[in-house]
Amino acid sequence: MPFVTASTQRGPYDVIIVGSGAGSGQAAYTLCMEGVRVLMLEAGRQYTPARESAMFQTPDMAPLGEAGTPDKNKGFYDATVNGGWDVPGEPYVSIPDKWGAHFTWWRARMLGGRTNHWGRISLRNGPYDFKPRSRDGLGFDWPITYDDVAPYYDKVELLIGVYGGDISRENTPAGPGDTLLPPPKPLVSDHLLMKRAPRLGIPVLPGRRAVLTRAQDHRTIPGRLHPGNPRAQKILADAMRKRSPCLWATPCGQGCAVAANYQSTTVHLPPALATGNLDVITDAMVYEVTLGKDGRANGVRFVDATTGRHEHVTARVVVLGASAFETARILLNSKSGQFPNGLANSSGLVGRYVLDTVGSSVSGQIPLLESLPPLNEDAADGLQVYVPWWLYPEQLAHKLPFPRGYHIEYGGGKGMPSVGTFSGLEWLTGGSYGRKFKEDARRYYGSFVYFDGRGAMVPNDNCYIEIDPKVKDKFGIPVLRFHWQWGDYEQRQAVHMQETFGQVIEAMGGRVQSPVITDPVKAIAPGGYMIHEVGGTIMGAEARSSVTNRWSQTWDVPNLFVADGGVFPYNADKNPTLTIMALSWRMSDHILGRMRRREI
Amino acid sequence: MTDRRTTIKLIVAAAAAFPSLRARATYMLEPGASPPGDVRQFEPTMDGYGPDPDLIKAYEKGAFWPLTMNAQQRQFAAALSDLIIPEDEHSPSASKVGVVDFIDEWISAPYPLQREDRTTVLHGFAWLDGEAQHRFEQPFARLHEAQQRAICDRICNASRASADLQGPAQFFATYRNLTAAGFYTTLAGRKDLQYIGNVPLTHFDGPPVELLKRLGLS
Numbered sequence: 167m168p169f170v171t172a173s174t175q176r177g178p179y180d181v182i183i184v185g186s187g188a189g190s191g192q193a194a195y196t197l198c199m200e201g202v203r204v205l206m207l208e209a210g211r212q213y214t215p216a217r218e219s220a221m222f223q224t225p226d227m228a229p230l231g232e233a234g235t236p237d238k239n240k241g242f243y244d245a246t247v248n249g250g251w252d253v254p255g256e257p258y259v260s261i262p263d264k265w266g267a268h269f270t271w272w273r274a275r276m277l278g279g280r281t282n283h284w285g286r287i288s289l290r291n292g293p294y295d296f297k298p299r300s301r302d303g304l305g306f307d308w309p310i311t312y313d314d315v316a317p318y319y320d321k322v323e324l325l326i327g328v329y330g331g332d333i334s335r336e337n338t339p340a341g342p343g344d345t346l347l348p349p350p351k352p353l354v355s356d357h358l359l360m361k362r363a364p365r366l367g368i369p370v371l372p373g374r375r376a377v378l379t380r381a382q383d384h385r386t387i388p389g390r391l392h393p394g395n396p397r398a399q400k401i402l403a404d405a406m407r408k409r410s411p412c413l414w415a416t417p418c419g420q421g422c423a424v425a426a427n428y429q430s431t432t433v434h435l436p437p438a439l440a441t442g443n444l445d446v447i448t449d450a451m452v453y454e455v456t457l458g459k460d461g462r463a464n465g466v467r468f469v470d471a472t473t474g475r476h477e478h479v480t481a482r483v484v485v486l487g488a489s490a491f492e493t494a495r496i497l498l499n500s501k502s503g504q505f506p507n508g509l510a511n512s513s514g515l516v517g518r519y520v521l522d523t524v525g526s527s528v529s530g531q532i533p534l535l536e537s538l539p540p541l542n543e544d545a546a547d548g549l550q551v552y553v554p555w556w557l558y559p560e561q562l563a564h565k566l567p568f569p570r571g572y573h574i575e576y577g578g579g580k581g582m583p584s585v586g587t588f589s590g591l592e593w594l595t596g597g598s599y600g601r602k603f604k605e606d607a608r609r610y611y612g613s614f615v616y617f618d619g620r621g622a623m624v625p626n627d628n629c630y631i632e633i634d635p636k637v638k639d640k641f642g643i644p645v646l647r648f649h650w651q652w653g654d655y656e657q658r659q660a661v662h663m664q665e666t667f668g669q670v671i672e673a674m675g676g677r678v679q680s681p682v683i684t685d686p687v688k689a690i691a692p693g694g695y696m697i698h699e700v701g702g703t704i705m706g707a708e709a710r711s712s713v714t715n716r717w718s719q720t721w722d723v724p725n726l727f728v729a730d731g732g733v734f735p736y737n738a739d740k741n742p743t744l745t746i747m748a749l750s751w752r753m754s755d756h757i758l759g760r761m762r763r764r765e766i
Numbered sequence: 767m768t769d770r771r772t773t774i775k776l777i778v779a780a781a782a783a784f785p786s787l788r789a790r791a792t793y794m795l796e797p798g799a800s801p802p803g804d805v806r807q808f809e810p811t812m813d814g815y816g817p818d819p820d821l822i823k824a825y826e827k828g829a830f831w832p833l834t835m836n837a838q839q840r841q842f843a844a845a846l847s848d849l850i851i852p853e854d855e856h857s858p859s860a861s862k863v864g865v866v867d868f869i870d871e872w873i874s875a876p877y878p879l880q881r882e883d884r885t886t887v888l889h890g891f892a893w894l895d896g897e898a899q900h901r902f903e904q905p906f907a908r909l910h911e912a913q914q915r916a917i918c919d920r921i922c923n924a925s926r927a928s929a930d931l932q933g934p935a936q937f938f939a940t941y942r943n944l945t946a947a948g949f950y951t952t953l954a955g956r957k958d959l960q961y962i963g964n965v966p967l968t969h970f971d972g973p974p975v976e977l978l979k980r981l982g983l984s
Contacts, residue, residue: 211818220821222964225951227824229815231868232951235877237814247818254817351972357983413966420821534981541977544963545970582964583956585947592939597923599850599942600915604857604958607950611959 168439169212169446172470172477176445179205179481180761182466184452184496187279188743189729189750190487191434192322196754198443199398202761205479207450207468209488210248210275213282215431219245219421224582231585239272245282245421245429249274255640259647266687269522269648270694271491277448278431279489280697281743283419286375286427287549287575288328288744290319292337294558295738298624301562302569304655305624306519306735309707309716312339318748320345324387325402326428326747327409329546330374338371338554347379350412350546355535355578355615360551362673368574368666369556373549376428376744377418382406398441405437418547450477453643455484455500455509455726462766463509463726466496469641483757483766486703487729487750491520491631494702494732495646498633508633510720515713516703517631521737523698524572524621524652525691526660529679530671531594535578535613543579543612552576555739568659572621572739574667580612587611593679614679617670619663620696622739626653629693631702650693657686664689700731700742718753725766727753813876827867834874840866842891845907849914850945857958860949868948869941883940890937897934 170176181197183190186208194204220243225232228242235242239250248254251270260269274280293312294301316339322328323345330346340346349372352360360370384406388399409432410424418427425432438444449471456478458464465480486493494517500509508516555571588607591598595606628651633644661684668682683689706712709721718733720726729750731742760766815830827833835843847860847869860866873884891906894917898906902913909917918938921927927935949955978984 218821222966223821223824224953224956224964226864226868226953229825229827229830230872230875230880231947233947235814235875235879237817237877238819242815242819243821247821250817350970354973354977354981354983357973357978358981361983412970414970415964415966539977540960540962541973542963542965542967542970543973580959580961580963583950583959583961585951588946588950589943590939592923592925597926599918599922600852601854603850603942603946604852604854607946608856608959 168442168444169448171447172450172475172479175205175447175479177205177480179203179445179479181205181483181485181757182207182479182481183485183487183729184466184493185279185487185489185730186277186435186446187281187430187487187489187730189731189746190485191278191281191430191438192747192750193485193487193729193754194438194444195325195434196751197757198438198441199392199395199401200758201441202443202758204438204444205481206444206446207452207466207479208277208279208446208448209451209471210277210279210448212448213247213277213431215245215278215282215421215425215429216423218247219423221416221420221423225584233585240283240419243417243420245419246274246280247276249276256645257637257639258645259634259637261647261649266652266690266692267650268692269650270692271646271648271699272694272697273489273492277446278429278435281428281430282421284429284743285548285741286377286418287741288323288326288330288374288376289573289740290339291315291738291740291745292339294337295736295740298570298736298738304569306704306706308735309705309712314716315745315748315752316341318752319744321391321751322744322747325391326376326433327378327382328374328376328744329372329379331372333371335369335371335554335556336558346374349373350379350550352550353543353545353579354538354541355532356551356576358532358534358674359576359615359670363553363670366669366673367556368553368670370551370553373552375546375549377546378409378411378426379546381411382409401437401440405433405440408436409433412546414542414546415544416547447479451641451643452488452496453499453641455486455496457500457502457504457509457723461504461723463723469643471641483725483727483761485727485729485753485757486732490699490702490730490732490734491646493728493730494520494631495633497703499644505722510703510713510722510726512722513710513713515711518627519625519701519704519735520629520631520699521623521625521701521734522693523696523737523739523741524619524623524656524659525696526619526621526663526683526689527617527691528664528667528671528682529614529616530667530674530676531610531679532578532613532615532671532674532676534675535615536609538580538612541580541612543581545579548577549575566662568655568662570622570624570655570659570739572619572659572663575618575620576616578612578615583611615671615674615676617663617667619660619667620739620741621656621659621663623737624653624655625701625736626651652690652693654686657690660690661686698731698737698742700734700737703728703732704735705733706735717756718749719756727757729753827864827871828874831871831874831876833867833870835866835870839888839891840870842895842905842907843869845914846894846941847945847948849911849918850942851949857954860945863949863952863954865945865948869944872944883944886937886940887944890934890941893934893937
């Protein structure tokens with residue numbers, strides 16, 4: 167019975183893992199496969215994708231045609247349940263100031279967390295991304311290099327299944343050539359981008375997403391990932407056989423009942439549970455890491471959301487993977503005589519240098535794509551191709567007014583019509599209605615393209631989180647207060663995105679839908695909107711200037727680790743999830759070594 | 767509350783994690799039920815569907831909150847929806863495929879954006895009826911199409927409408943958006959557009975080579 171409660175748990179456990187998303191799922195997988203007994207605590211409810219994912223449901227079966235609401239922010243069928251920009255009974259405080267100082271925080275109180283709905287975009291950080299300060303003098307270097315993490319990128323790609331092209335460019339590495347699945351075929355709109363963007367010097371590469379474009383090789387991958395461990399190999403081979411390749415239909419964000427894409431609940435947790443070494447308590451809202459007399463973590467306290475009771479569970483090692491900011495909140499709320507300012511916070515840096523991703527978008531309409539014949543362009547649900555950052559030499563020569571790059575997520579095609587597909591067409595139709603409107607809808611359907619810039623953020627002193635002195639959540643736990651300010655670099659980068667996207671749309675023979683935004687303050691999406699929360703327990707080479715070390719281990723408490731994005735001292739343009747998993751696997755290998763040496 | 771244009775822009779930016787969500791951006795709500803302020807506290811809408819509804823079952827219109835249009839309003843809604851999306855050789859008219867129920871459910875919903883639209887739509891109905899009485903001495907729904915067009919031609923494009931007709935023009939834009947939303951999310955609407963996805967495939971071949979050639983993209 168792997169799903170347990172505080173009263174039916176089967177301790178003693180070797181490791182407690184707080185959270186069940188990308189970082190926690192990876193840690194549970196790696197540790198359980200090696201025989202470690204793990205207790206996982208998830209704040210939200212049990213969630214079963216095979217039974218609960220809306221897949222072939224159409225918008226007319228949902229209230230409001232599936233439109234987003236305060237109850238379901240990203241649409242009725244979005245896989246996020248009990249979550250979103252606001253979680254009932256779990257407020258947070260954001261200091262209102264001028265536009266741009268606000269932060270919005272996406273949470274998902276469910277097994278698997280945000281991995282159930284994420285975009286599945288899986289890009290590796292490159293060598294520059296681990297040593298940004300060495301390159302341009304800004305922010306912080308990681309205490310590790312690309313070469314330290316590369317073997318773990320290989321492993322994660324093989325385990326979860328990532329499609330993409332094995333093409334490397336400057337600071338855009340690929341693996342050894344056999345870790346990625348084939349990319350999906352480009353759509354018509356992709357072909358147009360591939361033809362026209364290079365005229366502006368902009369490269370187009372196959373996208374990379376955690377979607378199975380064919381069945382995983384269950385014969386060879388388990389042996390590569392778990393050499394000398396036949397039991398782990400068999401469990402993984404069984405798990406891989408249970409996953410279906412992509413059905414080339416239905417949005418990944420609604421979850422995948424056939425496990426064709428990565429979510430922790432379909433890829434990490436099933437094999438971990440199959441080992442018999444993983445127990446999970448859901449509805450367990452962790453608020454404190456407890457400390458023994460020896461100065462080591464000995465367990466965590468949580469509120470059982472179903473009974474309201476406060477519980478204490480113990481283990482030899484504690485791993486926090488509650489999401490970067492929730493992990494910082496737990497540490498800051500874990501005060502003791504030894505750590506009056508919060509656990510593992512002797513540096514004073516818990517909650518400091520929090521980061522998101524720069525986001526800015528432009529859409530356009532392309533006459534060449536009008537009135538195309540019927541095409542099934544559901545494909546793999548997006549990002550068949552993308553644009554990696556291409557101006558590294560210009561940046562190094564200080565020819566750009568911002569130091570770090572962005573990549574472009576691009577989309578188009580004849581997706582399933584939704585409530586917004588034919589809204590606001592007046593700029594094209596002149597306000598048609600009647601038979602003409604129906605003709606216009608046929609003509610313009612599928613002729614729109616979308617450019618979303620995703621850019622690096624340099625850490626700054628104005629972005630931090632702390633415990634609010636007054637406000638508590640429904641469990642009585644003090645909540646986070648956010649401080650946020652984009653830097654000039656990020657704002658200038660967003661303007662560059664806007665101008666570039668406008669140029670590319672023109673090069674495609676198209677028209678920009680709304681004017682390109684050149685006001686730096688307005689060009690950038692507000693903090694939190696990209697849902698790439700990282701930082702707050704940053705890793706570094708020295709205890710005085712970081713919270714965690716090169717192994718994601720807290721400097722102050724040797725048996726306390728961070729498995730989520732909290733350890734990022736810098737957020738490159740690459741979407742963070744793949745790196746979170748790679749670092750968590752690396753951390754878990756380190757924990758295994760230390761446990762075997764009886765150091766923890 | 768952030769104005770709608772700003773909201774749309776922000777949501778378009780935010781929707782990128784899900785390429786498939788972009789197209790529905792117009793009707794995405796700004797994050798959270800409360801405007802930017804100090805404490806963000808979501809108050810569950812007791813009469814909404816809540817943060818954890820059953821996502822698998824198909825819902826009838828009005829499953830979560832009562833529909834509120836009266837018979838006269840429904841008649842009005844049908845007439846205007848069918849003026850915007852009439853029957854043609856490709857597909858039936860909007861009212862034939864349930865668009866009135868869609869709009870009724872929309873403007874009866876407890877959420878902030880829909881409440882705002884409710885005011886816009888009901889005021890718009892009243893304005894149109896007033897205009898119909900004034901010009902043709904009949905309620906709008908009973909006018910001939912040419913008479914209805916004589917009124918709507920002046921408000922069908924906000925950028926061309928005169929200053930005193932900006933309110934009605936905004937209403938018409940909203941109502942056309944809602945009609946299109948209701949219509950093109952039905953099976954009939956998808957067929958009209960020749961949408962052929964949402965079926966499981968064993969492989970995905972990409973577009974035909976001949977098409978790419980014709981477009982100069984091979």
